Each structure stands twice: as C-alpha cells, then as structure tokens.
Amino acid sequence: xxxxxxxxxxxxxxxxxxxxxxxxxxxxxxxxxxxxxxxxxxxxxxxxxxxxxxxxxxxxxxxxxxxxxxxxxxxxxxxxxxxxxxxxxxxxxxxxxxxxxxxxxxxxxxxxxxxxxxxxxxxxxxxxxxxxxxxxxxxxxxxxxxxxxxxxxxxxxxxxxxxxxxxxxxxxxxxxxxxxxxxxxxxxxxxxxxxxxxxxxxxxxxxxxxxxxxxxxxxxxxxxxxxxxxxxxxxxxxxxxxxx
Amino acid sequence: xxxxxxxxxxxxxxxxxxxxxxxxxxxxxxxxxxxxxxxxxxxxxxxxxxxxxxxxxxxxxxxxxxxxxxxxxxxxxxxxxxxxxxxxxxxxxxxxxxxxxxxxxxxxxxxxxxxxxxxxxxxxxxxxxxxxxxxxxxxxxxxxxxxxxxxxxxxxxxxxxxxxxxxxxxxxxxxxxxxxxxxxxxxxxxxxxxxxxxxxxxxxxxxxxxxxxxxxxxxxxxxxxxxxxxxxxxxxxxxxxxxxxxxxxxxxxxxxxxxxxxxx
Numbered sequence: 187x188x189x190x191x192x193x194x195x196x197x198x199x200x201x202x203x204x205x206x207x208x209x210x211x212x213x214x215x216x217x218x219x220x221x222x223x224x225x226x227x228x229x230x231x232x233x234x235x236x237x238x239x240x241x242x243x244x245x246x247x248x249x250x251x252x253x254x255x256x257x258x259x260x261x262x263x264x265x266x267x268x269x270x271x272x273x274x275x276x277x278x279x280x281x282x283x284x285x286x287x288x289x290x291x292x293x294x295x296x297x298x299x300x301x302x303x304x305x306x307x308x309x310x311x312x313x314x315x316x317x318x319x320x321x322x323x324x325x326x327x328x329x330x331x332x333x334x335x336x337x338x339x340x341x342x343x344x345x346x347x348x349x350x351x352x353x354x355x356x357x358x359x360x361x362x363x364x365x366x367x368x369x370x371x372x373x374x375x376x377x378x379x380x381x382x383x384x385x386x387x388x389x390x391x392x393x394x395x396x397x398x399x400x401x402x403x404x405x406x407x408x409x410x411x412x413x414x415x416x417x418x419x420x421x422x423x424x425x426x427x428x429x430x
Numbered sequence: 431x432x433x434x435x436x437x438x439x440x441x442x443x444x445x446x447x448x449x450x451x452x453x454x455x456x457x458x459x460x461x462x463x464x465x466x467x468x469x470x471x472x473x474x475x476x477x478x479x480x481x482x483x484x485x486x487x488x489x490x491x492x493x494x495x496x497x498x499x500x501x502x503x504x505x506x507x508x509x510x511x512x513x514x515x516x517x518x519x520x521x522x523x524x525x526x527x528x529x530x531x532x533x534x535x536x537x538x539x540x541x542x543x544x545x546x547x548x549x550x551x552x553x554x555x556x557x558x559x560x561x562x563x564x565x566x567x568x569x570x571x572x573x574x575x576x577x578x579x580x581x582x583x584x585x586x587x588x589x590x591x592x593x594x595x596x597x598x599x600x601x602x603x604x605x606x607x608x609x610x611x612x613x614x615x616x617x618x619x620x621x622x623x624x625x626x627x628x629x630x631x632x633x634x635x636x637x638x639x640x641x642x643x644x645x646x647x648x649x650x651x652x653x654x655x656x657x658x659x660x661x662x663x664x665x666x667x668x669x670x671x672x673x674x675x676x677x678x679x680x681x682x683x684x685x686x687x688x689x690x691x692x693x694x
Contacts, residue, residue, distance in 0.1 A: 236564055
C-alpha cells in the first residue's frame with residue numbers, strides 16, 4: 187500500500203501540490219487524472235522517493251520513506267515497477283538486454299533464471315522475434331510493452347504508469363490498456379495510472395483521483411465521477427481529453 | 431524608483447548566490463558519491479573497460495596531434511629566441527621543461543576536456559532528459575556508481591599514460607624540428623634534456639593527470655546529470671561542462687605547478 191499524507195511540493199515559488207493526501211491499496215487500479223503539467227507525474231516520483239516533498243509524508247507498506255537516504259530507498263523501490271511516459275528504455279541496449287538489465291544489476295540472479303524471466307516477459311508482451319532489436323527500431327506501442335515488461339520482471343507488488351497511452355494510436359492504446367487489465371487480474375497487482383485521458387480511467391481503473399490546481403478535488407470509486415458536481419469534473423466528463 | 435531597482439538587484443543577487451551555493455553543495459555531494467563508489471569497480475568492470483577505451487585508447491590521436499603541434503612550435507619559437515643569444519644548445523632543456531611540466535599536460539587536459547568531457551555531458555544529459563537516469567534510480571540502481579564511477583576510474587588510470595605519451599610525442603617532435611629546422615645535432619639536443627631534468631619536473635607533469643581527470647569527469651558528468659529542458663538543455667549542459675572544466679583545468683594547472691615547485 188502507498189500513502190501520501192498532506193504532501194506539499196514547491197518548484198521555486200510555484201506551489202505544485204497543496205496538502206495532497208492519497209491512498210493506493212494493493213490489488214486495485216487507481217487512476218490519477220488531471221490536466222497536463224498539473225503535477226501528476228510528480229506524484230509518481232514522490233511515491234518512489236525520486237523527489238522529496240516540502241511538507242507531508244510518503245508511506246510505502248507502512249514505512250515512512252519521506253526522509254530516507256537514496257541507498258535506503260533502493261530496496262523499497264524494487265517493490266514497485268515504474269513505466270515512464272517516454273518509456274526510458276536504455277537506447278544502446280537490445281530489448282532482451284533492457285528486460286534483463288535490472289535482474290543482472292540488482293538481484294544478481296543466475297544467468298539461466300534471467301534468461302527464463304526475460305523470455306517470459308517477451309512472450310507476455312507479444313514481442314517474440316524482436317529480442318535483439320534496439321528500442322529505436324520498434325513502434326511506440328511495442329516500446330511501451332517493453333517498458334511494462336521491464337517493470338514487471340522484478341515481480342513487484344505495485345506498478346506505476348505515467349501516461350501509458352499518451353502518443354499511441356487507438357489500437358496500441360487499447361492493447362496497452364488490455365495488457366494492464368489482464369496483468370492486474372492475473373497477477374493481483376496494484377497499479378497507479380497517471381493520465382489525462384478520461385476514457386482510459388473508465389476503461390480500467392477501480393478508483394480515481396482528480397488533481398486540479400495542485401489539490402485533489404475527487405478521490406473515490408471511478409463510477410462516482412459521474413455524480414460529482416465539481417465544475418472541472420463536469421467539464422472533463424464532457425470534453426473527455428484534458429488539454430489544459 | 432532607484433530604491434526599487436536596487437532592491438530588485440539585491441534580491442536577484444541573493445537568489446543567485448543562494449543558487450550558486452546550492453549547486454556547489456550538490457556538486458560536492460555528487461563528487462563524494464563518485465569517490466565512495468570506487469570500491470564497486472569490480473562489479474562495473476565492463477563499464478570501466480568501455481570508458482577506458484573511450485578516454486584512453488580513442489583519445490590517443492587527439493593527444494598526439496596536440497603534443498606534436500606544441501612540441502614543434504616550441505622548438506621553432508624558442509630555438510629562434512635562443513639563437514639570438516647564441517644559446518641554441520639549450521633548446522632541449524627549455525623545450526623539455528615546457529613540455530613535461532606545463533604545456534604537454536595542459537594541452538592534453540584541454541583536449542580531453544573537449545573530447546571526453548563533451549561526450550560525458552552529452553551522453554549523460556541525453557540519459558537525464560529521456561528519464562533513463564530516473565529509471566536507474568526507480569529500479570534501485572545507483573546511477574552515480576553505474577555511470578560516473580567507471581568514468582572517473584577510467585580517467586584516473588588512463589590520463590597518466592596519455593600524459594607520458596603526450597610528453598614523449600612533444601619531445602620527439604621538438605627534437606626533429608631542432609635537427610631539421612635549427613640544424614642542431616640530436617646529441618646536443620638530448621644531452622641538454624636528460625641530465626638536467628629533475629624529479630620535480632615529472633612530479634609536476636604527472637600530478638596534473640589525475641587532477642585533470644577528476645575535474646573533467648566530475649564537472650562534465652554533473653552537468654549531464656542536472657540537464658533539463660529537452661535537447662537544447664543537453665546542448666547547454668555539454669557546453670557548460672566543457673567551459674567550466676576547461677577553466678578549472680587552467681586554474682589547477684597553475685596551482686599544481688606553484689605548489690609542487692615551491693615545495694620540492
């Protein structure tokens with residue numbers, strides 16, 4: 187379980203997050219919805235301890251990680267997998283090297299087990315035949331699937347997605363959303379999905395939180411979004427995609 | 431109105447000083463982390479070998495070109511000057527001191543700052559912009575240990591033989607020019623070099639190699655690590671890395687010479 191308690195975050199004079207509190211339970215998919223540039227991705231980075239808040243606390247499985255040192259955070263981070271918006275694949279490595287990199291790097295598993303897990307992820311992501319390709323030779327959707335595979339290879343409890351369908355064509359978007367849904371059902375994973383596409387939220391998320399002007403204005407079951415009277419939520423429900 | 435201007439300037443100055451001090455603090459912590467992770471070299475030996483090839487073997491041509499150029503120029507110019515005083519036989523002595531103590535290591539430092547430093551800044555900057563460095567951290571890998579430490583170790587080790595090579599090429603080219611341009615017998619040239627070179631001449635020259643290695647690697651890598659603002663940001667980080675490390679190389683060159691020569 188991940189919990190943010192009364193988080194405030196400033197970049198210079200600009201206040202990005204104002205007293206934000208959120209809880210992400212295991213085995214559920216929670217979407218964080220909001221316009222571009224509002225601080226949604228920042229929330230994911232706070233959950234991983236990649237950035238420190240100016241105020242408030244971050245808990246992962248009951249452990250306060252807010253002021254932990256970088257080296258103390260590494261084992262905590264390995265409980266979570268992160269899929270970056272731009273995928274953040276290592277561009278000088280092949281697909282199979284990208285998938286196996288952190289297993290070799292952090293777990294020092296026997297090579298046979300690394301190969302086995304890589305093959306498993308290649309199959310799951312539908313990337314058979316592309317093992318030796320560099321990321322630049324793949325389509326956007328394929329690269330996203332590699333990034334998901336890389337995040338899953340650690341067998342994390344929770345997986346964090348930063349705009350998983352941004353920049354993808356409708357078919358690839360659908361495929362990625364199905365993959366996430368399938369993953370949650372088969373592996374019983376928790377997931378946090380940051381997005382500005384409201385259809386994605388209704389497609390897969392059990393719970394949703396809406397971030398607007400640095401504050402959480404909605405945090406409940408996804409279906410209850412329809413009942414919200416907040417003018418911003420009413421407007422996004424009619425516009426579907428937030429381009430603010 | 432003037433009071434408002436003064437106050438805004440004062441505020442700006444305070445902000446810039448604060449930014450500078452924060453950057454210095456961050457750079458210090460970054461550098462310490464790079465040094466403290468040196469014992470992990472065995473784990474990252476492949477990265478170390480890659481970097482040793484990049485900053486060592488691959489840098490040989492540029493080091494040779496700069497050393498030959500400076501050795502030849504020194505031989506011509508100093509030889510002309512010495513000829514006026516009838517002291518052409520001292521050409522070996524004066525050229526060797528300049529090459530071994532000062533110009534050989536300095537030029538090599540500047541060339542490596544441009545070559546190795548720019549590569550570090552651009553590569554790490556691109557990794558930062560494309561979130562690859564965040565990905566390393568997110569999956570529990572120390573990016574300083576993985577990306578900076580092998581570069582630092584490689585530079586610390588490879589800059590020393592490069593300095594030796596630079597000295598050798600500089601002196602050989604000076605000897606050739608002395609023979610063919612100034613018509614000076616090679617025996618006379620080398621005779622004025624060897625017996626007169628003191629250990630401190632080599633200490634000054636070779637001490638500069640690790641100092642430059644530390645400056646170039648850490649400054650360029652740090653600038654790559656803090657790159658922001660897309661591809662333009664990578665360009666800015668690379669330029670800043672080269673400019674700052676070149677400036678620091680020049681300053682360090684002066685102080686290393688001063689400290690060693692005053693104390694030996």
